[in-house]
Every structure is written in C-alpha cells, then in structure tokens.
Amino acid sequence: MTVEHGQAPTDVAVTIVGAGFSGLYLLHRMRGLGLSTRVFEAGSDVGGTWYWNRYPGARCDVESLEYAYSFLPELETEWRWSERFASQGEILAYLNHVADRLDLRSGITFDTKVTSARWDEDSKTWTVTTNTGEVVRSRHLVMATGPLSAPTRPRFPGIDSFKGESYHTGQWPTEPVSFAGKRVAVIGTGSSGVQVIPEIAKTAEHLYVFQRTAHFSIPARNGPTDEDRRAHWHANFPELRRIAREQSRTGWIPDPPKGSALAATPEEREAEYRRRWRAGGPSFLYAYSDIGTNQEANDTAADFIRARIREIVKDPKTAEILIPRGYPVGAKRITIGTDFYETFNRPNVTLVDAKATPITAITETGVTTSAQHVDVDMIVYATGFDALTGALTRIDIRGAGGVSLKDKWAEGPANYLGVTTAGFPNFAMITGPGSPSVLSNVVTSIEQHVDWVTDLIAWMERNGVVRIEPTETAEHVWLEHSRALADATLLQKADSWYVGANIPGKPRVLLAYVGGVDAYRRKCQAVAAAGYEGFAIERRDLAGTG
Incomplete structure (x- = not known):
C-alpha cells in the first residue's frame, strides 16, 4: 500500500466525511458500537450546509418541530424552536447544542478537506488522505457530505474580473455583509434567491434581480412557534415521529x-x-x-x-x-418564501429577464446582458449546487481495481438503495443519489440512513465480514425500479437540478428516489432482514485475514 506525503497512516475502524446532521449522528452511533472513528469536516465548526449557507433569509422549508433529530427524546423538550420555520442561525445553534451535549467535537477534525480515498484489496481497508497531509486507514468509509453542499458558480466570461464584492449564497462569509447604500445584483431566483432577495431589498440602494427561469413560490407564513402545536408535539412526539418515518411519503406529517x-x-x-x-x-x-x-x-x-x-x-x-x-409545478423544487413577490413592488428593485436578454459577461463594474450593462457594487450568486453527486465526485474516490467514482458515474449515479454502489466495498453514502434525500424531510432520511448503515457495520463486526458491496445485478434492478417510478411522475419534465440540468455535461437522471420515505424504509429493512440481500459478502475466514 502506498502512503501519500510519506506520513504513516492512522488506523481506525470508521472514517466519516462531514459534520452536519449526518456526520454528527453517525459519530454518536459509531461510539455506541465502541468503534474508533475519525470525522473530517471542511468547515471550522459543526453544521454542514447550515454552517456554510449563512446568507440573510436562509431558513428551512420543513417546520422546525419536524426538522430535528428524533433519536434523543430529551432534545424534543429541552430545545425550544422559536419560529415555525427555523432560520439558519437557529438550526446552527441547535446542531452546536447537540455537539456539546454529546461531546462530539472531540472526534472531529475541522478545517480539513478529504482529497482522496482509495480502497486497498489486500488489507480490506480505505486509505483516506486530507489536504493537510494526514493519512487515515479504516475498514469503513461513510460519506456524510450532504446532497446540497457543492456550490456552483456560472461560467460567465469575465467573472473573475469584477472589482466589487461578490458572494455565493452557499459559501457565505461568517462576518456580516452590509448591503446598505449599495447597488446589488442577485443572479438566480431558486430557493436561496427567493430567500435572500427580500432581505437585500430592505437596505440596498438598488437591487437588480437577474432571473433566467421563473420559479413557483409559496408563502411560508412564518412566525413564532404556535404554543398549542408545540404542546401537542411534545405530548405525542414518539407516535408522530413513527408516522413520519413509517407512514409518510415525505418524512414529515x-x-x-x-x-x-x-x-x-x-x-x-x-x-x-x-x-x-x-x-x-x-x-x-x-x-x-x-x-x-x-x-x-x-x-x-x-x-x-x-x-x-x-x-x-x-x-x-x-x-x-x-x-x-x-x-x-413541483418539477423544479418549489420555493417557500416570505414577501418574495411583494418585493418586486418596491421602487428600489428591478427585475431583469435574463432569459429574454441573457447575461453575456461579468465586467469590472457589473453585469452585461444582450441588451444593457448594469453597474453594481456587489454581485450575489444564488446559483445553487451540483446536487447529490457533486460533493462525492469532487473527491478522488477510487474503489476496487482503482476505478474512480466519478468515472463509474459518468453516465449517471449507479447505486443500490441510494446508500451503496457496486465496486466500492465497505463504502456508504448518507442521503446520496437514489434515495429520497431532497424529496423528503432530509433529517428523517438522514436518521434512517445512519441507523441502517450502523446496523450494517455492527452486523459485519459480529459476523466477521471484512468486505461487502452490492452486486451489479442488485444495482441494476434498483436503478430500473427507481427509473420506472420516476417515469410515472412529472418530475422529469423540467430542466432542474433534480435531473442535473444545471450542470453542463451532467447526465440527465432523476437523482432522488420518488417512491416515498415509507416505501423506501420498508425496502431497506427487507434487504437487511434477508441477510443483506443483493450484496457480495466476504468473511474473515474465507479472506484469510485476522
């Protein structure tokens, strides 16, 4: 085995990439199994997508009471959500509270990006390398990188020439950004655009909104958490959580x-x-x-x-x-906003139709379209993410035979159950492509995935299994099943990030499983109950190790 940077590898049972909702719960569960675990996080603290997406107006579009962990009953009553739809700051505070309560930070290495991961067939381990030069060898590799964590910037000519301030909503700075007295351009009117535009308009001298595609937006009607609803939820949350997990297509009620x-x-x-x-x-x-x-x-x-x-x-x-x-409606992610349409009645807001008059360049002073040039002091790119696959393929992950995940997925993200992929042993993805993920309350889906992966690893440890991966046949059957369900919906009738249309050259595939959280959960349970049906399994005595 070759060790990069000449540094000796550190041996652990499990390596986890990411410290958001998924990574924190994974670390907690791995500790419960008594397994040595390393977590690497690119940010300076916990939070995942809620650490990076700090733009004004950022908030969840699932109600706060349901967008929360269920594995620790005490959290239901000791944490009191202040709003119906929690803001980024409150969600981040909640995740910090969980990390403190369970002493999770001690197992996380911050400000560290995983740059590569390679499977070694002889030792049946993954060798993980970071941008700091650290090398870790582990029996299991779990990607908790999140479905919406790889920001994308448009490829406009001259984009690097702009001399004013520029920001991406998915990489917002930790220090406050002031719009007061400034001419601001926002490019994009998807979910983050719908949230940030009304906030910028409140203080900007003038706001120019460049919209290529109009989106359907529903009012949030946000406000303080209803006390009667809170009391009902606290009194009945075990049953309500069970319904969300087992009887709901969306993972919320x-x-x-x-x-x-x-x-x-x-x-x-x-x-x-x-x-x-x-x-x-x-x-x-x-x-x-x-x-x-x-x-x-x-x-x-x-x-x-x-x-x-x-x-x-x-x-x-x-x-x-x-x-x-x-x-x-619904074929692109429906946006939940506050005063989005009302904002365009303000005298300091101008809507630019970037479909009729496309953006042709970014200059030193602003934005040029086919019809005009607009001078601005600041550009905000609300241009979204390379969803579900981007955070995975941006890391050089190589499985059996040295095949890269990016190459394997060149025609689309082949997978089994949305949590594993053939040719990549002892490897799991939380809310990856092929799972309900972005079409569900993602926290419900995260908990289901983490529990399933934890049970799998525990089963491997008990039964002397040193290598497990899905068969190509099982993967093919799952993909055909997922495709048939997708074809019965209207979701593919739009050029959306759901199908990868926002990324040039990305295969057009519906990236999430549309069969529902309830049906998906039953399928995962059935696979496990059948001794992990659809997986190729190698045991220690047959492998000749240990």
Missing part, C-alpha cells in the same frame, strides 16, 4: 391530500388551494394526490399560483416575467 384534483369541482379546488395558500408552507404541493403525476391536475395548481402572482405584483409586465411557464 403533511396536511393530507383531498383525493384527485380532477374529481373536485373548480369551486372546491379554489377553496382548497386558497386554504393551503393562507396556511403557508410546502403542504400546498400535496393538496391533491395527482398533482405530481397528472399534467391536467398539475395545471390547476400551477394556474392558481400564477393568478396569485398577478394579484400581488402591481406592474403587469414584471408579473408576467415572474410567472413560471413551460414546466409542471
């Missing part, structure tokens, strides 16, 4: 759908959509059971939102630019 949109009368649909619009939050998308599968049903929801945009935005021309067209 939604307002149940009212059957088919097409079976309802126009008056009934209007009343139901208005009720959910007033209530706020993501439950609007689940008003009827066929919104995500039937185009005619979907059109009823999309048309309702378009009518609300025309009501809210005073300038008809601006309203028409903001109205999404050409794709189903």
Whole structure:
C-alpha cells in the first residue's frame, strides 16, 4: 500500500466525511458500537450546509418541530424552536447544542478537506488522505457530505474580473455583509434567491434581480412557534415521529391530500388551494394526490399560483416575467418564501429577464446582458449546487481495481438503495443519489440512513465480514425500479437540478428516489432482514485475514 506525503497512516475502524446532521449522528452511533472513528469536516465548526449557507433569509422549508433529530427524546423538550420555520442561525445553534451535549467535537477534525480515498484489496481497508497531509486507514468509509453542499458558480466570461464584492449564497462569509447604500445584483431566483432577495431589498440602494427561469413560490407564513402545536408535539412526539418515518411519503406529517384534483369541482379546488395558500408552507404541493403525476391536475395548481402572482405584483409586465411557464409545478423544487413577490413592488428593485436578454459577461463594474450593462457594487450568486453527486465526485474516490467514482458515474449515479454502489466495498453514502434525500424531510432520511448503515457495520463486526458491496445485478434492478417510478411522475419534465440540468455535461437522471420515505424504509429493512440481500459478502475466514 502506498502512503501519500510519506506520513504513516492512522488506523481506525470508521472514517466519516462531514459534520452536519449526518456526520454528527453517525459519530454518536459509531461510539455506541465502541468503534474508533475519525470525522473530517471542511468547515471550522459543526453544521454542514447550515454552517456554510449563512446568507440573510436562509431558513428551512420543513417546520422546525419536524426538522430535528428524533433519536434523543430529551432534545424534543429541552430545545425550544422559536419560529415555525427555523432560520439558519437557529438550526446552527441547535446542531452546536447537540455537539456539546454529546461531546462530539472531540472526534472531529475541522478545517480539513478529504482529497482522496482509495480502497486497498489486500488489507480490506480505505486509505483516506486530507489536504493537510494526514493519512487515515479504516475498514469503513461513510460519506456524510450532504446532497446540497457543492456550490456552483456560472461560467460567465469575465467573472473573475469584477472589482466589487461578490458572494455565493452557499459559501457565505461568517462576518456580516452590509448591503446598505449599495447597488446589488442577485443572479438566480431558486430557493436561496427567493430567500435572500427580500432581505437585500430592505437596505440596498438598488437591487437588480437577474432571473433566467421563473420559479413557483409559496408563502411560508412564518412566525413564532404556535404554543398549542408545540404542546401537542411534545405530548405525542414518539407516535408522530413513527408516522413520519413509517407512514409518510415525505418524512414529515403533511396536511393530507383531498383525493384527485380532477374529481373536485373548480369551486372546491379554489377553496382548497386558497386554504393551503393562507396556511403557508410546502403542504400546498400535496393538496391533491395527482398533482405530481397528472399534467391536467398539475395545471390547476400551477394556474392558481400564477393568478396569485398577478394579484400581488402591481406592474403587469414584471408579473408576467415572474410567472413560471413551460414546466409542471413541483418539477423544479418549489420555493417557500416570505414577501418574495411583494418585493418586486418596491421602487428600489428591478427585475431583469435574463432569459429574454441573457447575461453575456461579468465586467469590472457589473453585469452585461444582450441588451444593457448594469453597474453594481456587489454581485450575489444564488446559483445553487451540483446536487447529490457533486460533493462525492469532487473527491478522488477510487474503489476496487482503482476505478474512480466519478468515472463509474459518468453516465449517471449507479447505486443500490441510494446508500451503496457496486465496486466500492465497505463504502456508504448518507442521503446520496437514489434515495429520497431532497424529496423528503432530509433529517428523517438522514436518521434512517445512519441507523441502517450502523446496523450494517455492527452486523459485519459480529459476523466477521471484512468486505461487502452490492452486486451489479442488485444495482441494476434498483436503478430500473427507481427509473420506472420516476417515469410515472412529472418530475422529469423540467430542466432542474433534480435531473442535473444545471450542470453542463451532467447526465440527465432523476437523482432522488420518488417512491416515498415509507416505501423506501420498508425496502431497506427487507434487504437487511434477508441477510443483506443483493450484496457480495466476504468473511474473515474465507479472506484469510485476522
């Protein structure tokens, strides 16, 4: 085995990459097994995506009471969420509280990026190398890098020539950023754009919003946590958590759908959509059971939102630019915002249609489109992420035979259950491609994945298993199953990051599993109960080691 940088490797049982929701819970579970564990985190503290995404207005789009761990019952009552939809700062404070309570920081190496990981067949171990030159050898490698943690910047000519301030929402500085008295450009109107735009508009001298594609946005109706709801949740949380895990497609407890949109009368649909619009939050998308599968049903929801945009935005021309067209509601991630459409009624906000007049260059002083040049003091790139696969393929991960994960996934992220991939032994991904991940309450999905991976590692340790990986046959069957489910939805009828369309050259594949958290959980449980059906297993006595 070759050791890079001439440094002797450190032997541990498990290496974990990432210290967000996934990495923290993984470390806790590995300690429970009594396994030596190293966690590497690129940030200076815990938090993962909530450490990096500090932009003004950043908050969760799942209600706070449900966007939280369930493994430690005491956390339900000792942590009191102040808002219905928690802000980035409060979520980060919560994760710091968990890390302190469980003394997790002592197992994490911060300010350290994993640059490569290589499987060694002879020793049945992974050799992990960091940007600091440290080398760690471990029996298991678990990637807790998160589905939305690899920021992408657009490839505009001259992007590095701009002499003003520039920021990406996914890499926001820890120190405060002031917009007061400044001319600011925001490029992008996806989830982070919808959240940051109203905040910048409050103090900027002038805000220019460059929108290429209009997105459907639902009002959050955020506010202080309802005390009656909190009391109900605390009194019943074991059962409510069980329902979210085992009986919900989303991993959270939604307002149940009212059957088919097409079976309802126009008056009934209007009343139901208005009720959910007033209530706020993501439950609007689940008003009827066929919104995500039937185009005619979907059109009823999309048309309702378009009518609300025309009501809210005073300038008809601006309203028409903001109205999404050409794709189903929900096929791009539906955004949950506060005063997003209302912001375009402000005199200091200008909407630039970057589809009709595309951005052609970034200059020293601002943004150039095919129709004009706009001088600004600051550019904010709300341009999203290389979702689900980017954080994995940006690391040089090489499995059996030296094959790189990036090369294996050149035609799409082949995997089994969204947690393992053939040719990469003793390797797991938390909320990776092929799992519910971004189509679910990700904390519910994280806990399910971490528990499943923990059970797998414990089973390997008990049974003398030194090497395990999915078979190519099992992987193929899972991919075909996932593809068939995806084909029955409208999710592929948009150029979204759900299918990798925001990354030039990325294969067009629906990256998340659409079968639901409940069905997915049952499948994972069945695989484990059958002795890890679909996996090639090598035991110590047969391997001739130990």
